[in-house]
Amino acid sequence: MTSPALFSYLLRLADDRLVLGHRLSEWCGHGPILEEDIALANVALDLVGEATLLLKLAGETEGQGRNEDALAYFRDALEYRNVLLVELPKGDFAFTVARQFFFSIFSLLQMQALQQSSNAELAGIAAKAVKEAKYHVRHSAQWVVTLGDGTAESHERAQRAVDELWRYTGELFLSDAIEQEVASAHLGVDASTLEAPWRAQVSDILSRATLTTPTVGYMQRGGRDGKHTEHLGHMLSEMQIVARSYPGASW
């Protein structure tokens, strides 16, 4: 099974989750309270798990003998296809919460649609991810409301996080030749079709959180083409160093 478009598409799905999962794992031992520390690590584990399954499938689709580890640890930043949103440094807790909220709603919509993929493997992975994403949406939305409708300090930080991250959300819904090709083959879903439901759900929660939904303005882009912020390289150097220093090591 060789399909260059499907391979590229699977890398997008996997890299979003791998990079965000790694960013979240940076909270391990630094969460604001014990329960939240555990929760963030759990969500990170789900995301890295989903990425593992997606990268494995990507490797099989490519047919060049690369497995999930080869794709995770031996690609450079230029070869990563995640959106810029997920690679930004973790920031304060409000920043992490707002980013999880934006991504989780997107991920749930995307995975719900992918359950109908004509690729049975991808449909199966999506069906699992939907169950996990529902918990992620609830968890992050609850925190958005708690922080937004909380103290003056938490409200201000939550609003700042939403405002700062907003210009990175447009890239989630970019449509291009790859999205269109997998959509027309019923393998994937064109991300642009997810924008309207995403906006509706996001605005609903933000208003319940007494936060202002930013107006549409300039949107950053580049990650889907491998043009990343300077932050991704630093993150990958940490994530990949053991695998690259000791190739093939096992324990």
Place this chain on the structure above:
Amino acid sequence: MVKRALPSRDELFELLDTVMDPEVPVLSVVELGIVRDAVATDEGITITITPTYSGCPAMREIESAVRGAVEEQGFGPVEIRTTYSPAWTTDWMSEAARQKLETYGIAPPQRTSDELVPLMRRAASVRCPYCKSTRTELKSAFGTTACKSIWVCNDCRQPFEEFKAI
């Protein structure tokens, strides 16, 4: 390896029912619904399993325990296949398995619902596995393993875990 008569599917399931889940040692991998199929042919034994969560770190250990249990009986070679479809759900857990969980001190999973609730409403009350009170409170939907949430009982003040409905 001693050549033996091919085991039936039922015999293989019976054998795998002795392999306990490493995180929930009162339930076997069969009771949890992790083992989906078991087939013996002249070429070997194929066991199909499904992960509980995408990132469940216990899957490798479960795989090697399943392999070990089959090989120990002189059957082999063993091939472990992983399937993601249908996606694992706690609804597969039998009444007997739920009972075992509660006795062990973990509240059994509630029935799953397809409803998408973006905000956590007041979660349906879960019965404390210790004093059986339903005056309990969800502390966090994420517990010490991917499959559990953290609760506290407002009567006996005991924190406890619930097997999450998924």
